[in-house]
Structure formats: structure tokens, C-alpha cells
Amino acid sequence: MPLITQYEPVLVALQTDLIDEKMKEALQGDCTRSAPGIEILSVRVKKSTIPESIRRNYEQMEEKRTKVLVSIERQKVAEKEAETQKMAVSEAEKTANVSKILMEQKLMEKESSRRQQEIENQMYIARQKNLGDSDFYREMKEAEVNRLKLTPEFLELKFFEAIADDTKIFFGDKVPNMVVDHKMLEVFPIVALK
Numbered sequence: 001m002p003l004i005t006q007y008e009p010v011l012v013a014l015q016t017d018l019i020d021e022k023m024k025e026a027l028q029g030d031c032t033r034s035a036p037g038i039e040i041l042s043v044r045v046k047k048s049t050i051p052e053s054i055r056r057n058y059e060q061m062e063e064k065r066t067k068v069l070v071s072i073e074r075q076k077v078a079e080k081e082a083e084t085q086k087m088a089v090s091e092a093e094k095t096a097n098v099s100k101i102l103m104e105q106k107l108m109e110k111e112s113s114r115r116q117q118e119i120e121n122q123m124y125i126a127r128q129k130n131l132g133d134s135d136f137y138r139e140m141k142e143a144e145v146n147r148l149k150l151t152p153e154f155l156e157l158k159f160f161e162a163i164a165d166d167t168k169i170f171f172g173d174k175v176p177n178m179v180v181d182h183k184m185l186e187v188f189p190i191v192a193l194k
Contacts, residue, residue: 019045020043020044021043023045024040024043027040027043028040
């Protein structure tokens with residue numbers, strides 16, 4: 001071609017959109033109810049040319065609407081974050097209160113245990129003191145009784161009991177001589193038997 005140096009082929013075809021089909025069905029439903037006998041064969045939606053000023057106003061309104069929606073969503077997110085943070089703080093306070101209660105309970109248990117041990121120690125000390133006092137009193141009474149027993153008659157009785165335990169009986173003409181300490185004779189005079 002003499003004046004054209006370059007060209008691009010463009011396919012031009014009739015396009016049926018899903019929106020067109022839905023419009024056809026909706027219109028057919030209305031016509032069947034309102035005016036029976038009318039049949040819708042086809043619906044074509046043409047894209048109209050919008051003047052530039054109206055398009056700009058529409059885009060500005062959509063931009064403002066989008067900004068408002070974004071700010072509303074941001075506010076919702078901020079409210080959710082605040083609620084989440086409030087719940088976290090509440091949960092932390094609850095955990096802290098539970099920990100405080102548990103700690104106080106443990107301290108009270110330890111204090112109670114310490115008091116119980118202290119009472120048991122005091123009871124043990126008092127029991128040991130009573131046992132010591134009673135032992136001392138018993139030994140003092142025994143010493144007093146023993147002191148009262150230490151009379152010359154009692155000592156002589158014990159001497160004869162000791163000698164009687166070792167008594168030997170001899171038969172015959174000769175009786176062996178008995179060895180006696182002179183000090184014992186002074187304290188305990190022995191009657192000589194023939």
C-alpha cells in the first residue's frame with residue numbers, strides 16, 4: 001500500500017458478557033410477569049463516553065470514599081488492637097493477682113509451719129526440762145534416803161549379808177582360821193564361836 005508503511009491487524013468480534021446474559025434473564029422475567037408474550041432476544045450494553053469533568057468528579061468521590069473506608073478500617077483495626085491490648089493487660093493483671101495470691105498462700109503456709117515447729121520445739125524443751133527436773137528430784141531423794149540408811153546398824157547388816165552369801169560349812173575336827181581385818185573388828189566386833 002502506497003501511503004501506509006506499517007499496520008496492525010485488529011480482531012473485531014461481537015462479545016457476549018455474562019452481565020449481558022444476566023440482564024437478559026432479569027428483563028425476560030419482568031416481561032413475562034408484566035407483559036406475557038414478549039420475548040427478549042438479546043441485550044447489548046454499550047460503554048458510554050462520560051464527559052471528562054464528570055469522570056474526574058466521580059474519581060474524586062471514589063477516592064474520598066476509599067479514603068473514608070480506609071480510615072474506618074484503620075479505626076476498626078486500632079479499636080481491635082486496643083481491645084486486644086486491654087485484654088492482654090487484663091490477663092496480665094489476672095496472672096499477677098493469681099501469682100500474688102499463691103505467693104501469699106505459700107508465705108502463710110511457711111509461717112504456719114514455722115509456728116508449728118516453734119511450738120513443737122517449746123513443748124520438747126519443756127518435756128526435757130520436766131524430765132531433767134524429775135530425774136534430779138528422784139536422785140536427790142535417793143541420795144537423802146541413802147544418807148539416812150548409812151547407819152552403823154545398816155552397815156553391819158550389809159556386812160553380815162555379804163559374809164553369809166559366802167558361807168562355807170566345814171565338817172571335821174579342825175575349823176580353818178578366818179582372816180579378818182583389824183579395822184573391821186573395830187567397826188564390827190565379831191563374837192567368836194567355839
